[in-house]
Amino acid sequence: MSTEFLDPIILSIRIAIIASAIVMVIGTLIGKIMANLKWKGKIFLEILFILPLVLPPSVVGFFLIIIFGVNSPIGQVIQSIFGSPIIFTWWAGVIAAVVVAFPLMYQVTKAGFEMIDNSIEDAARVDGANEWAVFYRISLPLSFQSIVTGFILSFTRALGEFGATLMFAGNIPGKTQTVSTAIYVAIDSGNMELAWDWVISIILISTSLLFIAQFIKIK
Template identity: 65%
Template sequence: MAESFWAPVSLSIEIAIVSTIIVFFTGIGAAVWMARKPFKGKAAAETVLLLPLVLPPSVVGFLLIVFFGNKSPVGQTIIWLFGSPVMFTWWAGVIASSVVAFPLMYQSAKTGLESIDRDIEDAAKVDGANQRKVLIHISLPLASGSIVTGVILSFARALGEFGATLMFAGNIPGRTQTVPTAIYMAIDSGNMPLAWMWVLSIIGISFLMLSAVSFYKRN
């Protein structure tokens, strides 16, 4: 009982941590580019970046299957490089969680960067700092509140991802079965006590994440 309970919990946490690390760098990188670089088609590009936030999870899962499927160029390249497809693997769960969590990290980081007084950054440039130093030593520290919020929200979103993960990574116990998919299967099989344990565990973790956001904002 204990093993069957903890396996999806530990797997969900592992996937959420790796996904959060991925979206931390990709989200901040995209936010810096979008907040600082004017270019033609910027509105359309931002719409694409935010699409996973509003698309149904089944649509996200379908698009991931199309993009990473065995017959796609990307899927065939992965098979050629690693000898096996990415679908129905641990990494498929990471990819699905990263895609749905990315908009939260991106939007939070972009909001933080856009709230910075540009005169502060310009003053640093006048003093001799290049763009990279301004970003690392001025912009990102000033936007740290929004970035931390984005990290926590992205982790919570990755932890609770269900639809895209079920379609793209499957529901293989011990390999790709996360807490949300485990809850679905427990209810489907009539094992309500076990379903309740998983529900309470993910509610508890999510509550702690949101409490951390509130605490950070207050302090």
């Protein structure tokens, strides 16, 4: 297989793995907090967390540029630390993937934590367990299926991200070109054979992972 074919796939997988790992940690913690939160105004937080799932990818990419661009405070801090802006790097692709994949991880893990019988956690607290022990020894094991499912869904979402990645990370061959942007370029240039190869590869990877997620759900 040629480098032209493999590079976008390898980069997409690398971005998806890193983004999904980040999303798994953040999504699990926030999912647990939101599952137990009794504040009536939490609906506004719910909307905020789910919003990237329904917004057009171009809008997500626009806000990422505003937040992390070279003229933003965060962008300037990043540039001063690392010596270069994060925009139009493959790390920008990771950030874009984290933002679009987070709602899936959050929704699945929150649902998993909400299904836990609160009396089990309360019994552990009565026995002297602190909140971390309750979370680590009871909540996590009981919601493990949801966490793994959320990770797989987040991975497949991150793997196929296009719009936000194109705007924020660009489409630089060998540097920021993911398989989704590569397919777009291949079709635009009339190279349908190469486009088909990438499409089939991504379908096989995503379908395999979704089969695993369904198997875990059945188990």
